[in-house]
Amino acid sequence: MAGHPSKSSRLRFAWVLGAVIVIYGILTIILSVHVIDQQSGARTDLYVALETLDQMHHEAMASASTPTERKVIADAWRNERAFAARSPQQAQQIADQLIVSLNQEYPHNSCGQLGPSFVKASALPEEHACMVAVGTQNDQVTVTGYDTQGIAMDNFYEFLYAPTGRSD
Numbered sequence: 095m096a097g098h099p100s101k102s103s104r105l106r107f108a109w110v111l112g113a114v115i116v117i118y119g120i121l122t123i124i125l126s127v128h129v130i131d132q133q134s135g136a137r138t139d140l141y142v143a144l145e146t147l148d149q150m151h152h153e154a155m156a157s158a159s160t161p162t163e164r165k166v167i168a169d170a171w172r173n174e175r176a177f178a179a180r181s182p183q184q185a186q187q188i189a190d191q192l193i194v195s196l197n198q199e200y201p202h203n204s205c206g207q208l209g210p211s212f213v214k215a216s217a218l219p220e221e222h223a224c225m226v227a228v229g230t231q232n233d234q235v236t237v238t239g240y241d242t243q244g245i246a247m248d249n250f251y252e253f254l255y256a257p258t259g260r261s262d
Contacts (some may be wrong), residue, residue, distance in 0.1 A: 132242045136224045137257040139211045140239025143196060143226050144253045147237065148175045151187070154178070175249035176234040185230040189214070192235065193228050205242060230250025 099107075151171045158164040170178035179185035196212040203211045205224035213219075215229025215238065223244040228237050239247040 105201050129242060130222070132205045136239060136241050137247065137252055139169065139200065139204050139224070139226050140237065140247055140249070141210065141256050142247060143192070143228065143237040143239070144175055145169075146192060146196065147175065147235065148253070150177050150235075159214050170234050174231075174234065174236060175253060176231070176236045179230075179233050179235060182233050184229060185233050185235050189228045189230050189235045196226075196228075 148171070151196060154167045154177070155164055158167055167178045170176045177185075177188065178186055193210075193212045193214060197210045200211055203209060203224055207224055209219075211224065212226050212228055213222075215227035215236070218225065218227045221244065222240045223242050224240065226237055226239045228235070230236065237249070239249075239252065241247055
């Protein structure tokens with residue numbers, strides 16, 4: 095019949111188990127910091143696009159001549175975090191200009207991937223992690239940011255809780 099393990103083997107087992115747990119914890123922390131760092135860049139890209147739309151929204155509100163026009167502009171921002179253009183053609187033109195200007199200002203993908211961070215929504219690649227899709231819906235310019243795993247981020251949350259910054 096097998097006896098109980100000796101005190102020294104129990105102590106050795108406890109040390110090995112403790113070391114495995116500590117190493118696992120350290121590796122988990124390193125991976126978490128790495129993912130959070132990459133996620134910060136993706137969040138910043140979306141925030142930059144939303145901030146640009148917000149500036150355009152304020153300028154349009156200031157130049158709107160009728161209450162109806164102001165309501166349309168305000169509703170687009172309030173409901174969708176989108177910019178209301180005067181027509182679908184103008185919305186497409188603004189979206190194209192937004193993509194060009196943001197890619198000039200931030201030429202590298204925030205997660206280190208090949209290609210730009212800001213792309214046309216209609217040309218969004220299948221692997222779209224760390225990208226911001228700029229598109230139009232009728233006469234509105236919309237942006238959708240995708241995190242490090244390609245999951246769409248929430249425009250309201252990301253605009254409300256701004257990330258710390260981009261390391262470009």
